[in-house]
Amino acid sequence: MQVSFYGHVRQYRNIQKEIDANIQRVLESGEYVQGPMLKQFEKELAEFHGTKFAIGVGNGTDAIWLALMALGIGPGDEVITHPNTFFATAEAIWVAGATAVFVDCDPLTKCIDPAKIEAAITPKTKAIIPVHLYGQCADMPAIKKIADKHGLRLIEDNAQAIDAAGDGFRVGELSDAATTSFIIQKNLGTFGDSGALTTNNADIDARVRKLRNHGSSKRNVHSFGFNSRLDDIHAGILSAKLKHIHAWNDLRIQWAARYTTGLKGAKNFTLPHVRPGYRHVFHLYAIETKRPEQRDALVDFLVKAGVDAKTHYSIAIHKQEGYPWGKGARIVGPVTHAEHNAATCVSLPMYPELKPEEVDYVVAKTLEWDAAQK
Numbered sequence: 001m002q003v004s005f006y007g008h009v010r011q012y013r014n015i016q017k018e019i020d021a022n023i024q025r026v027l028e029s030g031e032y033v034q035g036p037m038l039k040q041f042e043k044e045l046a047e048f049h050g051t052k053f054a055i056g057v058g059n060g061t062d063a064i065w066l067a068l069m070a071l072g073i074g075p076g077d078e079v080i081t082h083p084n085t086f087f088a089t090a091e092a093i094w095v096a097g098a099t100a101v102f103v104d105c106d107p108l109t110k111c112i113d114p115a116k117i118e119a120a121i122t123p124k125t126k127a128i129i130p131v132h133l134y135g136q137c138a139d140m141p142a143i144k145k146i147a148d149k150h151g152l153r154l155i156e157d158n159a160q161a162i163d164a165a166g167d168g169f170r171v172g173e174l175s176d177a178a179t180t181s182f183i184i185q186k187n188l189g190t191f192g193d194s195g196a197l198t199t200n201n202a203d204i205d206a207r208v209r210k211l212r213n214h215g216s217s218k219r220n221v222h223s224f225g226f227n228s229r230l231d232d233i234h235a236g237i238l239s240a241k242l243k244h245i246h247a248w249n250d251l252r253i254q255w256a257a258r259y260t261t262g263l264k265g266a267k268n269f270t271l272p273h274v275r276p277g278y279r280h281v282f283h284l285y286a287i288e289t290k291r292p293e294q295r296d297a298l299v300d301f302l303v304k305a306g307v308d309a310k311t312h313y314s315i316a317i318h319k320q321e322g323y324p325w326g327k328g329a330r331i332v333g334p335v336t337h338a339e340h341n342a343a344t345c346v347s348l349p350m351y352p353e354l355k356p357e358e359v360d361y362v363v364a365k366t367l368e369w370d371a372a373q374k
């Protein structure tokens with residue numbers, strides 16, 4: 001059996017009529033950039049998130065640095081995050097001209113460990129960027145308490161967790177802004193790139209709208225800005241898919257439970273930890289091998305068996321030689337848990353359109369590998 005890592009085409013087939021109809025509407029409207037479909041999708045996304053504003057931008061990375069710039073954060077400022085995330089979280093801090101400061105993650109959830117944040121705060125610290133890694137919210141109430149105490153801004157990197165919630169809070173509710181990505185492989189993904197910010201802050205909304213469009217909110221009048229817009233054709237695709245995202249995430253949760261039940265007895269890896277009361281939307285179902293040297297062996301074993309397993313993210317950002325070390329980026333305290341996560345993570349296929357027999361096959365092969373370990 002072959003089990004692919006993504007189900008993009010299956011998803012398209014399931015709602016082809018709705019997607020095609022929206023694409024057709026955009027094509028026939030004659031308005032393709034910042035047109036009515038974008039406005040409609042922004043309204044729907046804000047409603048979905050329960051925020052006042054949603055602003056479509058070019059991609060999830062732009063959304064982060066646009067949020068930083070809209071908050072006036074740049075050169076000389078420090079932004080705290082954790083190093084076991086997709087490179088873009090730190091890349092966006094770099095692009096904004098600020099300094100990334102990395103602290104360790106929580107050993108169970110792999111999200112930033114709130115207990116490690118205060119030691120990293122200096123007079124230069126301006127913001128914290130928690131990442132809702134793999135689809136589970138970071139401990140936002142604890143992080144917000146620290147941010148409020150020290151007068152720091154909070155930007156949630158919500159690229160992986162649309163429609164997730166914590167115990168008594170939703171993504172995007174406890175921060176200045178939440179950023180998201182709609183690249184195809186995300187839970188809500190278009191056939192290409194795009195992203196968005198959601199916020200309740202009218203000032204951030206106005207600034208990002210201007211920044212994304214060459215610093216212009218009035219024809220021919222410009223200030224500092226960029227070109228980072230969400231095309232109407234993608235807005236149409238996303239609008240069609242947004243109606244299904246909650247049910248699709250429910251299916252991810254169901255497959256995750258099937259994996260967890262099937263893999264429970266294994267001795268050579270640990271399974272994802274879901275915090276009580278949290279809605280983890282399983283962008284990824286990531287397990288960790290007990291020992292680093294087992295990681296590539298498990299991935300190779302699964303790939304040879306037809307299971308497209310991957311790693312997210314196998315090089316922690318502070319180990320990326322391409323990051324501008326020596327220009328101020330720094331690590332505070334040991335980041336042992338983040339390093340362990342990078343060294344041992346294996347992601348199993350996860351998407352709503354999986355079939356029970358595919359999940360069961362992945363379970364069987366993973367258990368077969370487990371049983372063969374000494």
Ligand SMILES: *Cc1c(COP(=O)(O)O)cnc(C)c1O
Nearest residue numbers: 059060061086088089159181183
């Ligand atoms: C995907 C992702 C991004 C970047 O989104 P793009 O749309 O690819 O630019 C940022 N942060 C995290 C955690 C992501 O997973």
